[in-house]
Amino acid sequence: MxxxxxxxxxxxxxxxxxxxxxxxxxxxxxxxxxxxxxxxxxxxxxxxxxxxxxxxxxxxxxxxxxxxxxxxxxxxxxxxxxxxxxxxxxxxxxxxxxxxxxxxxxxxxxxxxxxxxxxxxxxxxxxxxxAKEDLHKGMGALRHLVKGEFWIQSIKESHELAPILANACPNPERVLTGIMEILNNAIEHGNLGISYQEKTELHDNDKLMEEIMLRLNLPEYNKKYVKVLFEKKEDKIQITIKDEGKGFDWKRFLSIQAMTKNAFKTHGRGIFMARRLSFDDLTYEDDGSKAIITIDLKAKESDPLIDN
CATH class of the missing domain: 3.40.50.2300 (Response regulator)
Incomplete structure (x- = not known):
């Protein structure tokens, strides 16, 4: 190709x-x-x-x-x-x-x-x-999903689940990228404990996926799951993504100052861009190990919030 x-x-x-x-x-x-x-x-x-x-x-x-x-x-x-x-x-x-x-x-x-x-x-x-190819494989009925719980461990499972969750939302293509980012972040940084600096070095040496596969098979990591709860309410959809990691200083990565700092690096912008482009809100609880995505069902336009 x-x-x-x-x-x-x-x-x-x-x-x-x-x-x-x-x-x-x-x-x-x-x-x-x-x-x-x-x-x-x-x-x-x-x-x-x-x-x-x-x-x-x-x-x-x-x-x-x-x-x-x-x-x-x-x-x-x-x-x-x-x-x-x-x-x-x-x-x-x-x-x-x-x-x-x-x-x-x-x-x-x-x-x-x-x-x-x-x-x-x-x-x-x-x-x-x-992932977008999977959006159009007969998953239209998922828009009727009201509540669902999912447990995943790997990046492969993340990429399988993201189109399912996106198809349950009013604008699947808008939210798909953001959902993938938050799921991947929960697996890589949360459950597998790959730090920002480690990811930088692994990525620069083209060894990130190799390290992810290695850790998934280690005893200290192979029993950990990312738990995802989808809930559709009258006025909004909430997707809660909970990992078993130690959390992180999430506020640093959701500010425009953080985006400015990381804009010239190979990673570090993901959750900022997810909140800005994919969702109506994104916040964290439990010291950063629980992400809460909000998609407004009553907004006339799907304009993401801008964190100034």
């Missing part, structure tokens, strides 16, 4: 660095020199793109404008967009998040970081597409 990436930058040297860094990792790079050219390439539908690397400051059409067009188009909205920018202030970050940016790269950046972030974005996109 050819993995196409769209690289958009008005500087030839930047396009050359992107192509040289990623071509040797098996990616096929399609290049555009400004937003208008990039939009024309997308509209031709000649390539399926797994990620877009986008410069922010460009002539004709800047990165923010193009990003908004991408995220408002049904056929492109899931493609992760990696912003290249020298603008790293909180307001600049907020503008990018509001427009739908998935990752940030500050110029100048190392080739190793570029490769790691692109690989992470592509993995996320592939997982999301596989």
């Amino acid at each position: 050819t993995m196409n990436l769209l690289a958009v930058d008005d500087e030839s040297i930047n396009l050359m660095i992107i192509e040289e860094s990623l071509s040797e990792k098996g990616f096929n790079i399609i290049k555009a020199r400004d937003g208008e050219e990039a939009l024309a390439i997308l509209n031709r539908n000649e390539h399926n793109f797994f990620a877009i690397i986008l410069d922010r400051l460009m002539p004709k059409m800047d990165g923010i404008e193009l990003l908004r067009k991408i995220k408002h188009a049904e056929k492109w909205k899931d493609i992760p967009v990696i912003f290249q920018t020298a603008m790293s202030g909180v307001s600049d970050m907020t503008d990018g998040l509001d427009a739908g940016a998935f990752y940030y790269l500050t110029k100048p950046y190392s080739r190793a970081l570029l490769v790691t972030i692109v690989q992470t974005a592509v993995e996320h996109y592939i997982k999301l597409q596989r």
